[in-house]
Amino acid sequence: MDDHPIVVENLVKYYEGRCVLNGIDLKVPRGCIYGLLGRNGCGKTTLIRTLLGLEPPTRGRTMLLGHDSRCLSARARARIGYVAEGHNLIQNYRVRRLIGLCRDLALHWNEAFFSQLMETFRLPMDRKIKELSAGMRAELNLALAMAVDPELLILDDPTLGLDTVARRQFLELAIDLIQKQDRTILFSSHILGDVERIADRIGIMVAGKLIVDCELEELKRRVRKLQVMFPSEAPKDLYITEIIHQRNAGREMVLTVADWNPQKQAILETFGPQSCTELAMTLEDIFIECTRPATAAVVEGSEV
């Protein structure tokens, strides 16, 4: 049994002369729910597609379940469930036919579980895929991915295009399914609240680079947001390393910094602040701070 179902080594991908993935290194441990975050066009989908062997890498190597992604065997693929961004199903097939095709091609098919899901979703079997709503397509795609009892589940922005109610329903079900069985999951989403609820490890991509790769709790612990009040105008530079973002407004300074420690605290004290208050940070706050264009390089250097 491989301890890391997902391994990415120095992955570089150029697309039409543009660097889409720039030296990604990643190892996802078995049983981990990994939340992959990033703004539009940062390379999340390309990374996932490269992992699945749908995109050839320009340089580097990706491995799924111990097999090179470029030559995944049918047996290895049978252990992977994939929900593609936009729910890439064969549009002109009827639901019944698509299910039949997936069932016939699967090496292992949990009919009882699939029937249970279909009963929950109540999908119209005679309707064509292109006639289904985005929510129905998402549900069908999830059901097809889950029916094979995958060891590794890859969800690429599965709630994209769903309204709030459909998204919540989908997520409740997905969380339920995920938590019931011990499996490795790579979950990409723009909805940070969703990721925060289910992920135990986080990766943040900015411009083709993985600038954050650590456990969610560790990320929350290491990135601090401080509101510092000075007696007079706040100093422009604190000479502290690993500042992710700094905003000055008169006497007030709001500072987001990685790896806050007593040494940094001591340096701050030399500027004689009146008060220093720690502000609570959600994953969304951390994400926004980390993906600001000017701060991405700082975070990368800090090796969060």
Place this chain on the structure above:
Amino acid sequence: MRTYWTLLKREIIDHVAYFATALILSGLLTAMLVSVVLSFDGSDRELFGIAGGITATVAVVVGLCGLGVAQMYGDRARNISAFLTALPVTRAQIFIARIAAGVLVILILLVPPAVAATMLFGPNVDGVPVYRGIVPDVFRGLFLMCLACYSVGVYAGWHRRSLAPTLGVLPVVLLVPLLLVIKGFGPAVAAILAIFILACLAGTWCRFASSSL
């Protein structure tokens, strides 16, 4: 084998119009062959048969090229391989099943007339002045011609990002039957066609195996 069968079944259902047309055309070709042979009296009436044969040949080669284009271009346009490779299916299996479907259409088209011709020109049948030994050579040549036209369609369908440029291969497709008309059904022509088919299919496979889905 179950995977191959499922993929082949999918190809047949998705392109059922081509299979049905091949079946109908095969029946017509067989009927035409039987009619020409049975009504042969040494006059020039067989010229009507030749004219029909030319029309049928053009329809067949264009149709088979169209099948190749429909399979590959349809895949690209509808992201079929991208969906299938997320299942326990490899690109090689998809490609082999697809080519097998094309070969099956050609066999549906050619086997009934070939059987009819073998019987009509058999040792116990007199009346038509045709050398019996030519029948296998002719059908081997026709099979390779059909496969060559289909392979051109497969190649064009995967190498073009839009449908219109694939029409550019039509002159090549129409040249293939002319090769048989000019050079006959000998082993040299068979070798040329076999190399041409291998080149088309190998080129398509290399691109299919390495490109983004």
